[in-house]
Amino acid sequence: MRNGFKQLFIGFLFIFIKIHIIVDLFPDFIGYIFIYNGIKQIATLSSQPYEKLKNLLIILVIVSMPNFFLNDQVIQQSEWLGYYSALLSVLKVSLVYLLFTLLQEVAKLLPYKEGLISTKRMYYWYMSVVLPSLFIQSFLMNTSYDNSLTGSILIVMFILIIEISFLVYLNNMRKRYPKSGIYESYAKGAVS
Template structure:
């Protein structure tokens, strides 16, 4: 169980970190989503929501291939509004599918800890889930209004949304780290 959540942890971390060297992302999201898939694959088959997580993780690992070179595309198309608009729709789609993956991942974690009656971890997971999904949906909703914001308000929104997004990802990583250290005796 610990090895599975270790891979899931590293997968989420890879999708969280976005560092480009020249034009290549050195922590590609594709690899992160594959780590999530590989981690969930190590979980026992009787966990009901594991198949949903695996399916969405594989979908995201394929669909995020273009993000490895996104920075180069933006530089080459600067000023070409239709292409930038298409990329923003693509990224909005990725955010929504990633939110679905996170939803299923939380469901997977709840299935695991509920089965063994770890009530403290059930409450912590449920609370983190509620806050994470609520805040993420609010941030996605506000993105639709970005084109109508003034420059000052847009700058303030980007700073606040970035900080809140980082806090949410760190909260998820801390929870996954807690799951790595949980010792569960497998039932035969």
């Protein structure tokens, strides 16, 4: 279980960090592969179904491959590539939604309730920041330059804060599980 959360953390870290020197040094599709491996470990140990997550992650790996070569300037200059980044954002929000559904079920297996409480809290905060941000971004282009700039800066700040908080949450969840296989035997006994 601990290794599954470590894989999730590394995967979302790859998606979070953007360093373009000719190509993206932390490609998103590699991050989605890490996330897939982490979800597979977490779901199989807790006997939770993850078919929707698996299919969505396969789609994300394929769809995010062009992002390896495209930098933000190229995306902003092309009208059609603007839709590409919007599609990636919507798919990522869908991923996080399905992931939190799985994580809430996994957190219920813990012998203490702090994991479930922090999972629910992170889910509500993440969705209450990201969903309105996606909605507001579509209207910002129709406002004046000053309003658009101010709104964009605020959205970037809120998204940055919530993404860092999400990474901290994943790291904290990883630390809640023992290093040895004690939890795995506990979880299998609780499911049986």
